[in-house]
Amino acid sequence: MQKIHTQKQQYYQHLRGKNPWILALAVVGLLGGGLLIASFLQSNNTSQLLCGGAWGARSTENATALQLEAILHYATARVVPQQSLAEISVSFEILRSLGPSNFLVFGLGHDSLMWTALNARGKTLFLEEDPVWVQTVLKDAPTLRTDTVRYRTRLSEANELLRHYSSEPDCSAKNSFIRGNDKCRLALNMLSDEVYDTEWDLIMVDAPRGYFAAAPGRMAAIYSAAVMARNRKKSGVTHVFVHDVDRKVEKIYAKQFLCKKQLVKAVGRLWHFEIPPAANADSDFC
Numbered sequence: 001m002q003k004i005h006t007q008k009q010q011y012y013q014h015l016r017g018k019n020p021w022i023l024a025l026a027v028v029g030l031l032g033g034g035l036l037i038a039s040f041l042q043s044n045n046t047s048q049l050l051c052g053g054a055w056g057a058r059s060t061e062n063a064t065a066l067q068l069e070a071i072l073h074y075a076t077a078r079v080v081p082q083q084s085l086a087e088i089s090v091s092f093e094i095l096r097s098l099g100p101s102n103f104l105v106f107g108l109g110h111d112s113l114m115w116t117a118l119n120a121r122g123k124t125l126f127l128e129e130d131p132v133w134v135q136t137v138l139k140d141a142p143t144l145r146t147d148t149v150r151y152r153t154r155l156s157e158a159n160e161l162l163r164h165y166s167s168e169p170d171c172s173a174k175n176s177f178i179r180g181n182d183k184c185r186l187a188l189n190m191l192s193d194e195v196y197d198t199e200w201d202l203i204m205v206d207a208p209r210g211y212f213a214a215a216p217g218r219m220a221a222i223y224s225a226a227v228m229a230r231n232r233k234k235s236g237v238t239h240v241f242v243h244d245v246d247r248k249v250e251k252i253y254a255k256q257f258l259c260k261k262q263l264v265k266a267v268g269r270l271w272h273f274e275i276p277p278a279a280n281a282d283s284d285f286c
């Protein structure tokens, strides 16, 4: 009796200490399964559920299969996502309240399978700077949707790019556009049509790398996230998350383009902004 009790305690300690993800994901899976069945029964648009194309919604079976794959992955993973549970919970709450969403994530990492599984019936796309890293990640998780992006900025240009923003008319909030915007160096003009043609409900800026001078930095990602959010045509706000706001460049650019007044939550090193669609007359980001 005593022995069994101890073994059980050890087992729970093992789960808690080693990998809280197995618990979190199991709960997510159970809740998600119930919600999926409920929404499937309610849906009068079953053809979309069953025959979604490459970019359409996943079928219920495929969504569940993906979530099971994620549970197995994180249950046995030696490396877990860099965001803390408290930080991840901020965007998880939004995903849960919105239901299947269009979720654009800057950076491919140990969190990618998790984001895809948390938005299993929605569309999750990753933008990654490093083509070698894309191949490494896709080898283990071929179902992740990834675009490789060649940034045209360097972290060391962060100050100069703010001056460029003030003097370049094509950067101004009034004109703000990113597709084909070759003059404004903060505009990500090299993305796929898929990215431009989708209205993103959530945008997570957790890349590109911004911890050494020659790295691309997150200036263009933050600027472009703000422009995409302001250009939203659908109702509702765009949720923009910026990680590593303990760093100077992330902090300054987030305040400049996503605006303090639109900051709704700050948890750990994560800021959560809600950006409403902008009226054409708006001449400032903030």
Ligand SMILES: C[S@@+](CC[C@H](N)C(=O)[O-])C[C@H]1O[C@@H](n2cnc3c(N)ncnc32)[C@H](O)[C@@H]1O
Binding pocket: 080, 081, 082, 083, 106, 107, 108, 109, 110, 111, 128, 129, 130, 133, 206, 207, 208, 209, 210
């Ligand atoms: C700033 S980190 C953030 C990672 C992610 N949020 C996570 O929790 O794992 C991500 C960037 O580091 C780069 N990277 C290169 N090798 C990597 C590795 N072995 N693990 C994680 N990131 C790597 C990639 O370009 C990637 O976009």
Ligand SMILES: *[C@@H]1O[C@H](CO)[C@@H](O)[C@H](O)[C@H]1NC(C)=O
Binding pocket: 049, 050, 051, 052, 053, 057, 058, 059, 062
């Ligand atoms: C479900 O998964 C199968 C096998 O990977 C794939 O062929 C099919 O297109 C998927 N269906 C949907 C709706 O995602």
